Amino acid sequence: MNNIYEFLKNLKDDKKLKECELLIVNDDKQAQIASDIVSFLGFTPFVLSDFRANFGDDLLSFSTELQEITKVLNEFYSHKKQNKILISPVRTISFSLPKEKCFDSYEINFADTIKIEEFKSKLYNWGYYFVDIVTSEAEASIRGDIIDICPLGSEFGYRISLFDDEVESIRKFDIEDQKSTKDEIETIQISPAFLALDEETYEGITEEILKVSSDAFIKDIHSLGFWYLNDLGEFLPNSMNCFITQESLEELDEVYVFEEKRINKDKFLTTPQIFKSKTHKEIAPANIKEFISFHEGKKVTIISSTEAKVKAHDLDLSDSKIKYLIEPYIINLVSNDEVIISLNQEIKKRRKKKIKLVIDELQVNDFVVHEKHGIGQYKGIEPVTVMGAKRDFVIVTYAGDDKLLIPVENIDLVDRYVADGSSYAVVDKLGKGSFAKLKEKVKDRLFAIANDIIKLAAARELVNGIKIDTNKHTLQEFRKSSGFDYTKDQSRSVSEIFKDLSSGRVMDRLLSGDVGFGKTEVAMNALLATILDGHQAIFVCPTTLLATQHFHGMQKRFEPYGISMAKLDGKSTAKEKSEIKKGLSSGEIQFVIGTHSLLGITAKDLALVIIDEEHKFGVKQKEKLKNLREDVHIFSMSATPIPRTLNLALSKLKGMSSLLTPPSERLGVRTYVKEYSDKLIKEIVLREKRRGGQLFYVHNNIASIEAKKADIEEIIPNIKVEIIHSKIKPADAEKILDAFEEKKFDILLATSIVESGLHLPNANSIIIDGADRFGIADLHQLRGRVGRSNKEGFCYYVVEDKKQITSDAVKRLVALESNSYLGSGTALAHQDLEIRGGGNIIGEAQSGHIKQIGYGLYLKMLEDALSTLSGDSKEEKKSVDIKLAISAFISDDYIVEDRVRLELYRRLSKSIDKEEVYKIEEEMEDRFGKPDLPTKQFLELIMIKILCLQKGIQTVSSYEMNITFTKADDTKETIKSPSKDDDDIIITTLKYLRK
Incomplete structure (x- = not known):
């Protein structure tokens, strides 16, 4: 900073600043500093991106930088005032860049005539991508008389409506939700997405590209055009008054200099240098x-x-x-x-806003579990007229086409059925009492499990733990050396772990957080504290590939601390295994990362065991690790959320930490619902390939997966595809994943087996075939395979035929939120997703019982068992049977969308006090206006339910003007209403219950 300021200030003082047209700096960080200084001194800066490609690279993975360079050069050349300076990182300016004549703009005004074919040709020659939906810069879509376009540098798109060939209106639209604004605008300027080329020049460059030898998957102007500008390009240091910082020349030593296509370093050495400051x-x-x-x-x-x-x-x-x-x-x-x-601080880039839509938990044809009647299939909500009064009922079908009609005010008795993701529900028989017997059987087993959990926790409480000193200054320095700011959750989790380690008690803590949220970074703090205090640690992973990934990452981070570490897994030779085990026993090796191979080791002074993806280890394996030493600290990590209810029960027995906040650089996942076509698949694959990425393709049918591979290879020749599913041997599957990480092939075609797994940051697009056949939780998890680095992920939910699924289903699919919200526990109400986490915590393989009653009821019963054995038993949940002859329902005239009505029914049915009901009523009035009569009466029905529960009333019914209340002990009381009209029945009932 000081050298750039001193140099530019001296030029300004000597009135020679116009002699500097181009300032060459080290990188984009220094470019930003220079930009601030140039602005401070009263001149206009234009900053080029730091373009770190090598000549001949496929530039589609550098499209963001190239678009920024195009935009900035366009602005620089069109700025006619003299007080301007172009600022460029040295790597960018070492290439031939487009001349001023390559830039132009195209103006569209209201009432202009647009000849579509000519306009399309211009946009094509100017480097625009043609897509179905415009979602980012440099994209255009022409659909009949509607033109959508997003020029470079624009945060929004423009929607041009034509009447015949005349511009009828121009409006801005939000590229996130595709909604246009109401206000019309008179004119827009469209600049090139690549360069302002005419058809002849465009074709000339394209022909040259096709002749060159390149490993670019697609040889076109977007992937290679920048390298073949020829007489359209120039080396700007030769044509402008330029200066270079001393640090930039040092950077050049690392730049590969291509004699013909890149400036030779000697040419830079003759450029006037900006030396280190002597005065500032x-x-x-x-x-x-x-x-x-x-x-x-x-x-x-x-x-x-x-x-x-x-x-x-x-x-x-x-x-x-x-x-x-x-x-x-x-x-x-x-x-x-x-x-x-x-007084300013560096501002981090803002995260792009994402669409937020509410998702209900229940969809038609989902399997559900009723607390008393067992597993059935949800068929929707239907109005039923009983004794002349209209009410809404939840329809659940059971074996033998039996139907159960559940009043919507009791919809809280029903939960969506979830097992292990691969289980298919078997519906129960209605009214046979078999489900009640099954529940009792499961309850007995759960009491045994709960008893074991409590005994285990109590036994560990009696053991003195190894006290670890966590106050060393080195630990603070380690956090600073990470290169990023810890999120609040990470900082809190580190503090919680350090408190455990230094407490003198044995730690047993679980850290929950989505992949990419920084669990490993938190774990490394615990590892370093343990090792610096003179003890040993092991880090256990479920797969060899994951172990290798962690080993390389930690080796780099721990290098400054002189830690002796090793890796022990299935790939280790017998000799290596023997040496590592010997080193652990003698204390020579301080830290080992490995797989199940670590289960039987002995160590001289083992103080910490970290288990990654702990849900992939069986309870016996985990206990074996705990038994390596009775006072060893256990720290487990899981990428699945912890259920709130179970968290409360287990937090007394186990430490819980959660990472709910994504790192600031993490981008969201853009999600689309699409109808299948070969053209679509080709477009998705090529789009990801253009930016240098790989893809997941999920096809959840082993029988037809080979045929799907053949289809993909036929649609996109030369693409490399590999298959992975549960019937492939684990060793072979690992080799395939290994090759995928090493980018040896392009598409990993898999069943939903990829739902949880490795961090593969180069795979940032996922296609989920037959998405309407997956549960929301599965789609949510699968979408989490991409967008794990700082590159935006793309997720495509593909359905066979959009006409065959409801508009609500499409809305639900599209509404799945960005990856940034994974683990938040509030953005999505995915009870089943939380439930998976609960199953993982328990550790006991109870798939049989879970399959019979579903995870939701299983965990609720386990929580009850834990509470009872801990002496904190809760009152059993009561229900009320309301048989009042009144018309009470949320009418579809008042709220049209079934999805929204269902969501409100669920929220109201779960309300436990009148304040909750009043709040929901207030919200409804704000969103939809004043409730109509049947809706108002339904809200009063919910109030009756709450008051009945408080007074211990089990049934309330009406016949003509008689209203009867039945208590738990079967005592009854009957009162009379002035009439049998709905309003009189409701007023009389409420008056009785409130007295």
């Missing part, structure tokens, strides 16, 4: 007011993005000795005659 020093004052007082007499400038920040630092805006500049610049310098201090 960079500063980071802790107390700004005090710092200024030490430099009295100097010219002082305070930079702040807001006046509020100035006041927060107790500085006086009216002080004439200080110049205040309200700008976003970050410059902190001091010299013999001036002080510049910025």
